[in-house]
Amino acid sequence: MRIAIVGGHGKVALELHPLLARAGHTPLALVRSEDYRTELEALGAEVGLLDIEAQDADGFAAAFAGCDAVVFTAGGGPDGNIERKRTVDLEGSTKSIAGAETAGIRRFVQVSAIGADEPVPEDAAEVWKAYVAAKRDADVAVRASGLDWTILRPGTLIDEPATGLVSLGAKLERGSIPRADVAAVVAAVLDEEATIGKQWDLVSGDASVGDAIAAATS
Numbered sequence: 001m002r003i004a005i006v007g008g009h010g011k012v013a014l015e016l017h018p019l020l021a022r023a024g025h026t027p028l029a030l031v032r033s034e035d036y037r038t039e040l041e042a043l044g045a046e047v048g049l050l051d052i053e054a055q056d057a058d059g060f061a062a063a064f065a066g067c068d069a070v071v072f073t074a075g076g077g078p079d080g081n082i083e084r085k086r087t088v089d090l091e092g093s094t095k096s097i098a099g100a101e102t103a104g105i106r107r108f109v110q111v112s113a114i115g116a117d118e119p120v121p122e123d124a125a126e127v128w129k130a131y132v133a134a135k136r137d138a139d140v141a142v143r144a145s146g147l148d149w150t151i152l153r154p155g156t157l158i159d160e161p162a163t164g165l166v167s168l169g170a171k172l173e174r175g176s177i178p179r180a181d182v183a184a185v186v187a188a189v190l191d192e193e194a195t196i197g198k199q200w201d202l203v204s205g206d207a208s209v210g211d212a213i214a215a216a217t218s
Contacts, residue, residue, distance in 0.1 A: 001025050001026070001067075001068035001069050001107075001190070002025070002026040002028060002066055002067045002068050002069075003020055003025055003026065003027050003028065003067060003068065003069045003070070003071060003190065004028045004030055004048075004063065004064045004067040004069070004070045004071070004105075005017070005027055005028060005029050005030060005045070005071045005073060006030050006050065006052065006060075006070065006071065006072045006073065006074050006092065006096050007030075007052070007072065007073045007074025007075065007092075008027075008028070008029025008030045008031045008036075008040065008045065008047070008048075009029065009031045009036045009039075009040065010073055010074060010075065011157070011159070011179045012073045012111060012157070012179045012182050012183050012186070013029060013071075013073050013183075014043065015162075015179050015180045015182075015183035015184075016071070016073070016183040016186055016187060017029060017040065017043040017044055017045040018043050018044050019183055019184060019187040020044070020187055020190075021043070021044025021045070022044070023187060023191070025190075026046060027044065027045040027046070028045065028046045028047075028048050028067060029043075029045040029046065029047050029048070030048045030049070030050035030063055031047065031048075031049065031050065032049065032050065032051040032052070032054075033049075034047075034049070048063050049063075050063040052074055052087070052088055052091075052092040052095070053084075053087045053088060053091075053092070055095070056095065057094075057095045057098035057099050057102065058099075058102065059095075059099075060095045060096055060098065060099025060100075060102075061098070061099040061100075061102035061103045063099070064099050064100060064103040064105055065103060067103070067105055068105065068107065069105060069107035069108070069109070069190055070096055070099075070100045070105055070107070070108050070109070071108075071109045071110075071111070071186060071190070072092065072093050072096045072108070072109070072110045072111065072138075073110075073111040073186070074088055074089070074092045074093075075088060075089050075111075076088040076089055076131070076134075080127065081127075082126060082127050082130045085127070085130040085131045085133070085134040086130070086134055089131065089134035089135055089138060090133075090134040090135075090137050090138050090141075093110060093138035093141060093142065094138065094141050096108075097141055097142060097145045097147065100147060101145070101146070101147065105147075106147055106148045107147070107148050107190065107196075108142065108145070108147040108148065108149045108150075109149070109150045109151075109152065109186055109189060109190060110138065110139065110142050110149065110150070110151045110152070111152050111154065111182065111186065112135050112138065112139050112151050112152065112153045112154075113131075113132070113135045113153055113154070114153045114154060114155045114172070114174055114201045114202070114203070115132070115153075115174060116132055116135040116136040116139055116153060117136055117139075118132075120132050120133075139151050139153075139199065143199070148196045148197075149196065149197065150189045150195045150196060150197075150198055150199075151198070151199040151200070152182065152185060152186065152189070152200060152202050153199065153200065153201045153202060154177050154182045154201075154202040154203070155172075155174050155175045155176050155177050155201070155202065155203040155204075156174070156175070156176040156177070157176070157177065157178075157179050157182065158176050158177065158178055158179070159178070159179060160178040160180075161178065161180060162178055162180035162181050162183075162184060163178060163181055163204060164181065164184065164208060164209065165181075165204065165205055165206055165207060165208065166181055166184075166185060166202060166203070166204060166205045166207060166208075166209055166212050167202070167203050167204065167205025167206070167207065167212065168185065168200045168201070168202055168205075168207075168212040168213065168215070168216045169200060169201055169216060170199070170200060170201070171201060172201035172202075172203055173203070174203070175203035175204060176203065176204060177202060177203050177204045178204070181204065181209075182202060184209050185202060185209055185212075185213070188209050188210065188213055189213065192213055192217070194213075194217035195213065195216075195217060198216070198217070200216055
Protein backbone atom coordinates (compact mmCIF):
# COMPACT_ATOMS: atom_id res chain seq x y z
CA MET A 1 0.00 0.00 0.00
CA ARG A 2 0.89 3.65 -0.36
CA ILE A 3 0.14 5.14 3.03
CA ALA A 4 -0.27 8.84 3.78
CA ILE A 5 1.11 9.75 7.20
CA VAL A 6 -0.36 12.99 8.55
CA GLY A 7 2.14 14.40 10.98
CA GLY A 8 4.92 12.81 8.97
CA HIS A 9 7.78 14.29 11.00
CA GLY A 10 6.31 13.47 14.40
CA LYS A 11 8.14 11.11 16.71
CA VAL A 12 5.79 8.18 16.11
CA ALA A 13 5.90 8.77 12.37
CA LEU A 14 9.70 8.73 12.34
CA GLU A 15 9.56 5.25 13.86
CA LEU A 16 6.75 4.18 11.50
CA HIS A 17 8.26 5.05 8.12
CA PRO A 18 11.06 2.44 8.12
CA LEU A 19 8.69 -0.24 9.43
CA LEU A 20 6.28 0.36 6.57
CA ALA A 21 9.08 0.52 4.01
CA ARG A 22 10.56 -2.77 5.23
CA ALA A 23 7.10 -4.36 4.96
CA GLY A 24 6.94 -3.41 1.29
CA HIS A 25 4.65 -0.40 1.68
CA THR A 26 5.34 3.15 0.54
CA PRO A 27 4.97 5.67 3.37
CA LEU A 28 4.15 9.20 2.23
CA ALA A 29 5.30 11.56 4.97
CA LEU A 30 3.12 14.67 4.86
CA VAL A 31 4.91 17.65 6.38
CA ARG A 32 4.76 21.41 6.10
CA SER A 33 8.40 22.02 5.24
CA GLU A 34 10.82 20.81 2.59
CA ASP A 35 13.52 21.01 5.27
CA TYR A 36 12.62 17.47 6.39
CA ARG A 37 12.97 15.83 2.98
CA THR A 38 16.48 14.39 3.28
CA GLU A 39 15.84 12.96 6.75
CA LEU A 40 12.52 11.39 5.75
CA GLU A 41 13.76 9.93 2.47
CA ALA A 42 16.60 8.28 4.40
CA LEU A 43 13.91 6.49 6.43
CA GLY A 44 12.31 5.11 3.27
CA ALA A 45 9.49 7.63 2.95
CA GLU A 46 8.28 9.70 0.08
CA VAL A 47 7.63 13.31 1.06
CA GLY A 48 4.59 15.50 0.41
CA LEU A 49 3.78 18.99 1.62
CA LEU A 50 0.73 19.54 3.81
CA ASP A 51 0.18 22.37 6.27
CA ILE A 52 -2.37 20.85 8.62
CA GLU A 53 -3.57 24.17 9.98
CA ALA A 54 -3.55 26.21 6.78
CA GLN A 55 -4.99 23.79 4.24
CA ASP A 56 -8.64 22.78 3.94
CA ALA A 57 -10.14 19.33 3.42
CA ASP A 58 -9.70 19.59 -0.35
CA GLY A 59 -6.00 20.26 0.20
CA PHE A 60 -5.83 17.14 2.31
CA ALA A 61 -7.58 15.13 -0.42
CA ALA A 62 -5.07 16.38 -2.97
CA ALA A 63 -2.19 15.39 -0.70
CA PHE A 64 -3.70 11.90 -0.32
CA ALA A 65 -3.99 11.31 -4.08
CA GLY A 66 -2.76 7.85 -5.06
CA CYS A 67 -2.78 6.52 -1.49
CA ASP A 68 -4.53 3.42 -0.19
CA ALA A 69 -4.64 4.35 3.50
CA VAL A 70 -4.23 7.31 5.85
CA VAL A 71 -2.59 7.34 9.26
CA PHE A 72 -3.32 10.38 11.42
CA THR A 73 -0.57 10.73 13.98
CA ALA A 74 -0.28 14.51 14.22
CA GLY A 75 -0.67 16.37 17.48
CA GLY A 76 0.09 19.56 19.29
CA GLY A 77 0.99 17.59 22.41
CA PRO A 78 -0.51 17.84 25.91
CA ASP A 79 1.44 21.03 26.71
CA GLY A 80 1.79 24.43 25.11
CA ASN A 81 -0.67 26.30 22.94
CA ILE A 82 -4.35 25.66 23.67
CA GLU A 83 -5.51 26.81 20.24
CA ARG A 84 -3.35 24.22 18.49
CA LYS A 85 -5.20 21.43 20.25
CA ARG A 86 -8.19 22.44 18.13
CA THR A 87 -6.39 23.30 14.89
CA VAL A 88 -4.04 20.27 14.89
CA ASP A 89 -5.43 17.48 17.08
CA LEU A 90 -9.10 17.98 16.21
CA GLU A 91 -9.37 19.83 12.91
CA GLY A 92 -6.35 18.03 11.51
CA SER A 93 -8.19 14.79 12.14
CA THR A 94 -11.55 15.94 10.77
CA LYS A 95 -9.91 17.33 7.63
CA SER A 96 -8.02 14.05 7.22
CA ILE A 97 -11.32 12.16 7.44
CA ALA A 98 -12.96 14.42 4.86
CA GLY A 99 -9.90 14.30 2.65
CA ALA A 100 -9.79 10.52 2.73
CA GLU A 101 -13.48 10.33 1.83
CA THR A 102 -13.02 12.75 -1.07
CA ALA A 103 -9.95 10.86 -2.30
CA GLY A 104 -11.82 7.55 -2.18
CA ILE A 105 -9.60 6.10 0.55
CA ARG A 106 -11.31 3.81 3.04
CA ARG A 107 -8.56 2.64 5.41
CA PHE A 108 -7.89 5.10 8.23
CA VAL A 109 -5.83 4.62 11.40
CA GLN A 110 -5.81 7.29 14.10
CA VAL A 111 -3.32 7.61 16.94
CA SER A 112 -5.21 9.18 19.84
CA ALA A 113 -4.64 9.16 23.62
CA ILE A 114 -5.59 6.86 26.46
CA GLY A 115 -8.44 8.09 28.64
CA ALA A 116 -9.79 10.56 26.09
CA ASP A 117 -13.40 9.72 27.06
CA GLU A 118 -12.84 10.07 30.78
CA PRO A 119 -13.90 13.18 32.74
CA VAL A 120 -11.13 15.68 33.32
CA PRO A 121 -10.71 16.97 36.89
CA GLU A 122 -12.03 20.49 37.40
CA ASP A 123 -8.65 21.66 38.67
CA ALA A 124 -6.76 20.33 35.61
CA ALA A 125 -4.80 22.83 33.55
CA GLU A 126 -6.78 24.43 30.74
CA VAL A 127 -4.32 23.18 28.13
CA TRP A 128 -4.84 19.61 29.36
CA LYS A 129 -8.60 20.01 29.18
CA ALA A 130 -8.27 21.29 25.62
CA TYR A 131 -6.00 18.40 24.66
CA VAL A 132 -8.34 15.72 26.03
CA ALA A 133 -11.39 17.38 24.45
CA ALA A 134 -9.66 17.53 21.07
CA LYS A 135 -8.66 13.87 21.17
CA ARG A 136 -12.13 12.83 22.35
CA ASP A 137 -13.93 14.79 19.64
CA ALA A 138 -11.52 13.61 16.95
CA ASP A 139 -12.21 10.00 17.91
CA VAL A 140 -15.95 10.66 17.81
CA ALA A 141 -15.55 12.00 14.28
CA VAL A 142 -13.59 8.95 13.18
CA ARG A 143 -16.13 6.54 14.63
CA ALA A 144 -18.98 8.45 12.93
CA SER A 145 -17.27 8.34 9.54
CA GLY A 146 -17.91 5.74 6.89
CA LEU A 147 -14.24 4.83 6.78
CA ASP A 148 -12.62 1.51 7.66
CA TRP A 149 -11.13 2.91 10.83
CA THR A 150 -8.97 1.78 13.71
CA ILE A 151 -8.26 4.02 16.71
CA LEU A 152 -5.22 3.40 18.90
CA ARG A 153 -5.04 5.18 22.25
CA PRO A 154 -1.51 4.90 23.62
CA GLY A 155 -0.55 5.76 27.16
CA THR A 156 2.30 8.10 28.06
CA LEU A 157 4.71 8.13 25.12
CA ILE A 158 8.37 7.63 25.94
CA ASP A 159 11.56 7.80 23.89
CA GLU A 160 12.94 4.36 24.64
CA PRO A 161 13.92 1.50 22.30
CA ALA A 162 11.15 -0.79 21.11
CA THR A 163 10.43 -3.74 23.38
CA GLY A 164 8.08 -5.54 20.99
CA LEU A 165 5.83 -6.29 23.97
CA VAL A 166 2.49 -4.51 24.34
CA SER A 167 -0.93 -4.68 25.91
CA LEU A 168 -3.94 -3.84 23.74
CA GLY A 169 -7.53 -3.67 24.92
CA ALA A 170 -10.76 -1.71 25.08
CA LYS A 171 -9.99 -0.42 28.58
CA LEU A 172 -6.57 -0.64 30.20
CA GLU A 173 -4.87 0.86 33.22
CA ARG A 174 -2.82 3.91 32.33
CA GLY A 175 0.81 3.23 31.61
CA SER A 176 3.62 4.20 29.30
CA ILE A 177 4.83 2.85 25.98
CA PRO A 178 7.79 3.56 23.71
CA ARG A 179 6.85 5.43 20.56
CA ALA A 180 8.62 2.71 18.58
CA ASP A 181 6.16 0.13 19.92
CA VAL A 182 3.21 2.36 19.01
CA ALA A 183 4.59 2.56 15.48
CA ALA A 184 4.88 -1.22 15.34
CA VAL A 185 1.22 -1.62 16.28
CA VAL A 186 0.15 0.99 13.71
CA ALA A 187 2.07 -0.87 11.01
CA ALA A 188 0.54 -4.18 12.06
CA VAL A 189 -3.10 -3.05 12.22
CA LEU A 190 -2.93 -1.51 8.75
CA ASP A 191 -2.57 -5.00 7.31
CA GLU A 192 -5.16 -6.66 9.53
CA GLU A 193 -8.78 -6.49 8.39
CA ALA A 194 -10.02 -7.73 11.76
CA THR A 195 -8.88 -4.47 13.38
CA ILE A 196 -11.36 -2.38 11.37
CA GLY A 197 -13.94 -0.72 13.57
CA LYS A 198 -11.87 -1.27 16.73
CA GLN A 199 -10.73 1.26 19.34
CA TRP A 200 -8.06 0.13 21.78
CA ASP A 201 -5.94 1.46 24.59
CA LEU A 202 -2.28 0.65 24.11
CA VAL A 203 0.48 0.41 26.73
CA SER A 204 3.58 -1.68 27.31
CA GLY A 205 2.78 -5.27 28.22
CA ASP A 206 3.95 -8.84 27.91
CA ALA A 207 2.52 -9.94 24.55
CA SER A 208 4.09 -9.62 21.13
CA VAL A 209 2.38 -7.18 18.78
CA GLY A 210 0.95 -10.02 16.73
CA ASP A 211 -0.32 -11.93 19.74
CA ALA A 212 -1.84 -8.78 21.28
CA ILE A 213 -3.75 -8.01 18.08
CA ALA A 214 -4.89 -11.61 17.75
CA ALA A 215 -6.17 -11.63 21.33
CA ALA A 216 -7.94 -8.28 20.93
CA THR A 217 -9.70 -9.36 17.75
CA SER A 218 -10.66 -12.86 18.88
